Amino acid sequence: MESLKALFVDDETEYLQTAIKRMKKRGMNIIGVSSGPEALAILAEQKMDVVVMDMRMPGMDGIQALREVKQLYPLVEVIMLTGHASMEAAIQGMELGAFDYLMKPIDIDELIYKIQDAFQKRQLQIKKIESMEKMRR
């Protein structure tokens, strides 16, 4: 878990702080920001493995932020989280490359497991690329 770095994006600051606090307590290396542009700024500055992204945010919404993250950092895994269950948004997000679409309220352990699974996927993708590079050499 130590090498896993996660970013939580949610405009509901109270919810964000509670979730971050509880996940940190369980040993997660996670930070929070409250908008899509802030998330993109963090990703430009530091390596992140997994992003947990609220879907409905003022300004840049979750889908737009997801689109930009996957375009700029295709190996970063994004988990969508929402208080507004929408089949259409879920499928759209998955088509754009989101790892999963989860609904609030969510069991904290379930969210952590999901982040770990997303991290595992990212590591495999990186290894796959490295191994192809080796073969090319």
Place this chain on the structure above:
Amino acid sequence: MIKRLRAFFSKFQSNGQQPTAAEAEALRIAFKDRYHHFKQLLNANNRALEVMGEIEKALRGTTPFGMQFVRSSCTRVSTDVFQIVQHIAALAPGKYGALQTSFKAIQTQINPFVYPPAAEPQGPLVMPLGSVDRASADLTGPKMANLAELARQLNLKIPHGFVVTSTGFECFMKSGDLQAEINRRTQATEIERPDHLYALSTAIQQLIIQSPLPDELSRALADAQEQMEAVAGKHVPLAVRSSAIGEDLSGASFAGQYRSILNVGREALADAFKEVVASKYGPPAMTYRLHRGIRDEEVPMCVGCLQMVDAKAGGVLYTRNPVDIRNEALIIHATWGLPKTVVDGSAATDQFIVRRSSPPVLAEQHIPHKPQRYVCYPEEGVCRLTTTGDQADSPCLTDSQVLALAEMGMRIENYYGQPQDVEWALDADDQLILLQCRPLQQTVSRAAEMPPADPRWPLCLQGGQTASSGVAAGKVFIVTKEADALQFPKGAILVTVQALPRWAMLLNRAAALITEQGSLAGHLANVAREFQIPAIFGVPEATTRLASRQAVTVDANGCKIYSGRIDELLAFRDTPRNLMAGSRVWQMLDGAAKMIIPLHLLNPDGPDFRPERCRTLHDITRFCHEKAVHEMFRFGKAHHFPERSSKQLRAQVPMQWWILNLDDGFNTEVEGQYVELENIVSIPMRALWAGISAQPWEGPPPVDSKGFMSVMFQATTNKALLPTVRTTMTNRNYFMISKNYCSLQSRLGFHFSIVEALVGERTGENYINFTFKGGGADFSRRLKRVQFIQELLEPYGFRITIKEDHLNARIEQYIMSTMIQYLKILGFLTIHTRQLDMIMANPNVLAHYRQKILADIDTMLAADTPPAAAPSAATGNV
């Protein structure tokens, strides 16, 4: 990159060349990647099946659920199935492309049930009552439409006023995205828990009250009020009342769910409007909708703004007896001043019984002491006054006023063709004013069928009147304040002083209701009848003479309360009314479930087992699961990659057992074709194996000639049963394993079974799925065998479904040690139910085998710790 990998792998597929070290590493990574997809596919499959189980449970209608459940469960299952489709595409690129088309087609069919198209209200924001009629009900709500209609058609006197229409309501809710915010907060709340419901209700009501009215609505309200005052030539205080759309939904009373604000002046109108709208989210109204399966969106809140009536007296008239369908008398409840105490049940009121004849006759009257009355003064507003002199004990209506009221009631009943519940007032000029009317729900009393009261039954209290008929037993719970409501246990007898409408939210949990005050004309009585909760109102000293937790039997028909259980009476207890099944919310879920739950793809070897034939999400999960297993087996073989090919287990059990290590199922790299048991570290496989090898199989049961002939005959018609015919997995038993995962596909004898399990520290993800199909004997024997297995497994808590001769057993979310025990049981059954189909026609032999198998399982389990009793609890949500 995928293309490059495929080209790379195809090299090994075509020429059988051994990979170099770097290539082997690439293969290992590719295999790991496939395993990751496979594992994620299984997780998604598991979750999808769980959600399907929840939907099926909800559709039984025994527990309430709202549209939030419909939306979130359909979204959850769709997301999971979409992921399954993505993962199978990763395991077999391009091979099952038609699944996407099937998935999209299914989604399109589910959509209208989850997001029913909302009818955009077309009309003005505000309408004067004079321009409203019955046809305007979709704009003004049925309450205001009925009022205006009766004024017009029967020439009855009603207050002047106007209505904020459903267009006005939508205009308010759209401003500031209120509805979306309400839906979001509701989704995040466990609404079934009273404390959570209270918190949610408070938050939503505050949100509404703090939201400003949009300018156009604000102007429309002010204009309408100004016009009223211009016509009246004076300041006109208003009564602001709900007139929600859908209050006329079949059998739904909505009684007392919403707030009315009296004596509202010009400055306070906007706030009063918002308060009435907010009351749509009060705990009683939210509980009511939840338990009646009524969608929030179905009941837009129109608001009537009516001129206050200077009421000398007021009350409620029932044109029939609500608790006795055979009784034709009219019942009038009345009090001095405003009719507040009649509808909120907070005090005793006059009761007049009028015989239906031409002309009607006043048959009975009960005039209690009425120490207080409510009046509305233009300056002070609604005031509670003490009645003076003889007034407290005098009837508040004269005989002729009673009869005039009864005649008005009969005319309204005649006009609508059904019994009516009419709210009225008598103004300062002694004119009858109609305030509201709606259909009256009547119940059938079973009093006549019941035995006469036995003097030996321990009577502890009697009196009052039947507000809702029926019999019930339970423990007394006295409610005096809101906080008590949070503690109210399911199945208790609710005992309280006043029959206040706010206690309606407890009726879904109460077995019966007893109050010291209140009448059968009050809102609480209405809801009690609707939910078929026996209720007695007006029982003197009920809260002091009954003790909390005292066990009692309530006979609401006889107005008697007995100590303990009186089984002779309880034999006449009605089955609680299921208000959820068939409701609008239920219909939405049912419609969506038709595209989610039914399973059509049963036979993987059949011609219909194709992506194009997937008609439901369940079909897709079934198809993909089967193909995913197949694709995982293919990999090692197809790429001449022995390290990831299956190995044969060296074992004392006399069958062939092949094992494919998916990831970390071995404790070492295993060279060659064979693997030893001690090299296997898969937790679920070792548990299953413990069951398989616990006792040697004694061979097929001694079979009679009929059973043998049945098998021989089936073999002549079903070639798959012939041992010489090779099918995909013929006569071998395949394990796919990792440390926490195991799938066993076995074809033992003529039957086919799959055990799949995920067992690890993530308790919430643990599951076992057992599928059993086939057999050599005829269909009825095969069916008996799956029933036999069902009988063996059900007592252990497995959830069983049987379709034709196909059995599925499932158990999930137990801690690891418990799951291990369950796997041992399944391992044991996998071996020891072989060929039992041949003896299925002989009940005695069957009983012998059942007993023997259960005893053997007990012996096997006794060697270890017993299974735990319950699934783990959630660890806390965010």
